[in-house]
Amino acid sequence: MSEPRRSPDRERLLAAVERARGVAAAHAEASERLRTLAPAVVDALRSSGLFALAAPRALGGAECDPLTQVEVFEAMARADASAGWSLMISALLAAVAGGTLPDAGAREVFEGPFPTxxxxxxxxxxxxxxxxxxxxxxxxxxxxxxxxxxxxxxxxxxxxxxxxxxxxxxxxxxxxxxxxxxxxxxxxxxxxxxxxxxxxxxxxxxxxxxxxxxxFPAAPQRRGGAMYSLPFIALVAAGHVGFALGVGRRALDEIAAVAPRRIKAWPQLALGSHAAFHMDLGRAEAKLAAARAYAFDALGRMWDRARAGEALSIDDWSAIRLVQTYVTEVAAEVAGFAYRAGGGGALFAESPLQRCFRDVHAATQHIAATDDAYEFAGRARLGIAELHPMLAPRQAAGGAR
Incomplete structure (x- = not known):
């Protein structure tokens, strides 16, 4: 029998984000000044147990499925992009290390409080x-x-x-x-x-x-369930997608809050009363919702393959790479709209709109969201794509559990 499609810990993990999100948001400007997460944010993430969300249960993790991961990373990035990104990186490296290190090494790394x-x-x-x-x-x-x-x-x-x-x-x-x-x-x-x-x-x-x-990159799976059979790039895909969706959603939250009180210099009316703004906001909502639905479809099909013990096909790889790039681009487009609509007030350091704009555009520079995903998808559609070594399936290993 295959694993359940969704994690039984979903509600607990989303509740943990709710407990940590206020601390992350309150210290977002401090983290920017420090150029690393403020200590209070790190403490909140540690005490929440969220760093363990993707690691194998055998090592104290929640072994959370990719679809639930999208929701958790989305929720934290919506509160603060830097906290969401830092959580994603630590949690997914814990998943990779926890799924592939030899037993003696895994015991050393994961002994005691859950590591970052x-x-x-x-x-x-x-x-x-x-x-x-x-x-x-x-x-x-x-x-x-x-x-x-x-x-x-x-x-x-x-x-x-x-x-x-x-x-x-x-x-x-x-x-x-x-x-x-x-x-x-x-x-x-x-x-x-x-x-x-x-x-x-x-x-x-x-x-x-x-x-x-x-x-590297195709270490044998040594423990855990179907998720740890996924090659590295597939295993981390949910993180990049969830992060981008969260920042895009935060940008729309912020512009919706600003619109009723932002008075445009010409013709001295609130932004929220302009029909053109209504139309642009509606389009942005549709684009982000469509990208989110696409993400759950693409990653859901990937997860179903893993649960069934099937290798990922070229078409699967095309979808996995496309969804990371496309969702990040849509989130950047949505954040760009919100930033421009925010006017001069969005320039100031205290405005979350400028921070969303900068943060999601930083994510567009990541290797997971590069334009060559579209090139690969085009070759796949024409039947001429070849798998890169980074997309190679994991080796078989005894003792996975």
Whole structure:
């Protein structure tokens, strides 16, 4: 029998967001000034249990399905984009690490209070084999949440033994390193998502035991249910979609609140009384609702395949990549409309409209939302698309539970 389509923890997790959202919203400006989440926000997310929402139950997680993940990340991003983004990154890295690390490594990482994670899954570091593990060095960008993380889960190329170049693609690994052994650089001075603390970070020759590593990108599933059989890009898709939907919704919330009291200089009438604004707002509502429905359809079909134990097809991959890019673009369009409609008042730092505009446009720069998703979909439609190694299915592994 396949797993239930929706998590039994859905209501509990959404209630947890409700408890944390007020703290995140109240400290949004402080997080911007600090360029990382304010300590009160981190404490609220920890105490809510939300960092554990996507990790395997065997490690203390909620093992939440992708559709519920969309709703949870959407709700937190609606309260504050930086909090929503930071929650997404930590929770999904916990899912990847929890589903794939060897048993000894998983016990070490997940013992005690539930851990927080940061890290970039792009192999810009180098790992050299040594007795019992790897000596790792390198520099990575975009370590969202690294200043409050307990672990950095990142990725490196394995140096060929003997110095000979590999005959095929290089071997790559993911690896978990305690945050204390990572050098954080002060680089996150940016336009959007300022409160995420997405600093560059370095690892300088640290020893990483074999138990804290796994193959990348197609590590074997070692524990958990159907969700952890999904390849990396599919596993994290719900996070990017939920984040974008939440910021788009917050932008429409804000412009709806501003419209009755914003008096346009010409002809001295409230924005909320203009028929043209009514039409534009209606279109924006329809666009965001349609994008949300598309997201639940595409990710629902992906989840149904995983629950049935079926491999993802080229058409599935086309939909997974399309939905992340398209929903992010729609959210950016909606936030752009709301920002422009907000007039001069939207320019000021205290306006959530400018923050929504900046934050969602920062998300459009993420690799998960790039335009080549449309190119891939076009090739898939013509029957000429090929799977990238990042889309490869996970290896089979015994002991998944």
């Amino acid at each position: 994670f940061a890290g970039l899954q792009v192999p810009t570091g180098l790992a050299r084999r040594v007795a019992g593990g790897y000596a790792v060095e390198g520099r990575w960008a975009f370590g969202s949440g690294v200043r409050h993380a307990g672990w950095v889960f990142t990725c490196a190329v394995v140096a060929p033994e003997g110095g000979a170049p590999p005959a095929g693609p290089p071997e790559m690994i993911s690896l978990a390193v305690p945050r204390e052994r990572v050098v954080i650089e002060d680089t996150w001075d940016v336009a959007g998502l300022r409160g995420t603390g997405s600093e560059h970070y370095r690892i300088e020759g640290a020893f990483v035991p074999e138990a804290l590593t796994c193959p």
